Amino acid sequence: MAKRSDIKSILIIGAGPIIIGQACEFDYSGAQACKALKEEGYRVILVNSNPATIMTDPEMADATYIEPRMRSCRPWAGRPR
Numbered sequence: 127m128a129k130r131s132d133i134k135s136i137l138i139i140g141a142g143p144i145i146i147g148q149a150c151e152f153d154y155s156g157a158q159a160c161k162a163l164k165e166e167g168y169r170v171i172l173v174n175s176n177p178a179t180i181m182t183d184p185e186m187a188d189a190t191y192i193e194p195r196m197r198s199c200r201p202w203a204g205r206p207r
Contacts, residue, residue: 129167137171
């Protein structure tokens, strides 16, 4: 697939709280998405409510927000930064 030149930043929303038996898979796939998108030159913005994942490592994304996944807790959502 050709890289889209009209997209500069991509928001990745983490899997959220750990659920026994599935945390590893979602964390791994999210981390791989972050790495791949950064390698392609996109600015990666990560929102994750779980600070204890590899995805929240400072090297994974250009900006990381550790926030609850409720809309009322994200006053910045939809606003350009």
